[in-house]
Amino acid sequence: MILEVDSRSAVPPYEQLRQQVTALIRAGVLRPGARMPAIRQLANDLGLAGGTVARAYRELESDGLVTTHGRHGTVVAAATDEREPTPAPLLRSARRFASEARKAGAGLDDAVAALRAAFASEGER
């Protein structure tokens, strides 16, 4: 589970963090109860201001994805009905595709690029 911030992107760093963590939670990689790094740790590692990470965490909390327990830190919230989980058939297809891409020796970036290309060609039809 790696977070990456592109300092040249037009998307603000806190939003990049929010999007990536949201994706990890929605995909089930970060499961309910999983502890998040402390704000200071993440800010130090990414070379960001503490306020930037704190804002990302606040946004995630307001989305109901994480909960903060004071000194005990931030944890991934239990799944609620309000969330829109990835539909099971779609998850199954994604896993099949990931497995085949791995067998073909493709990395995540290549697999995503192939998926984008497939989506684009579907749209042209």
Add this chain to the structure above:
Amino acid sequence: MILMMLRLVFPAIVVAFVLNRAYTDVDGRFVEEWARAHGLVLSPRNRSMVHWYLRTARILRAWGVLAGLLLPALIDAAFGWRALQQSQPFLAFAGYLVGALYAEVALVRPADGERRVAALVPREIDDYLPRRLVVAQQAVAAAAVVGAAILLLVGFDQGLGGSPPSRASVVLVALVAAVLGLTLERIERWVVQRPQPFTDAELVAADDAIRSQSVHSVAGSGLAMLLLLLGGVLFGFAVTDVPVLRWTMWLPGLVCFLGSIQVCLYYGHRAWRVRRSLPKAAPA
């Protein structure tokens, strides 16, 4: 004359021994043993980082110890101020702590190129340091403060021959113990939270092992300083006019003094395998 010579020769031998040991090159075998003890698999990428840290930390800690040992004598020679003479062991441990911290700060952790990356895994102090050590620091600090307070309340028996500690020195000991008790854990947390600007597994593992060594050096020397303070307080009871304190406190005081060296050596160089709990990935 002979005594004068001994006073010069003995420190010179100690300095020569410590510096010789500090500057003896950290060879490949030592690095491999250290890595094995920490459960670290060495690779070309992380070996140079580990080698640099082990060599630098050894040199800086040695200079810190020497500075602590020699500072009182230098101050005495320059200003004729002898108040620090009895603090040599305490200052040596303090120098060790500063040296260990400086080595940690001086370590350049290579960033992942232009990418800003971080692993989404918490780093907690308990992953790097046994909880009992943090608790021991606070307990010994509290005991030293309470002991100093009692020492201020009881009277001294002038007929025993020993010189009772001055009120100012007892208050100073209590203050230093309180400050150490309050700040050591913060320093340790600060080391744990220092940047880890890469996600490569080999570098993260090496960094964790190095970080653990730094935290242990700080904790070991910090606890040693606190034990010296507590030992000093307990020995202060040897000249009080309360017989039960006079007869019972010298032994734990002695244990504290001897224990200070033991904890600094044991925890300062102990291999501790970092036990970070990684969140489980979703089943495939």
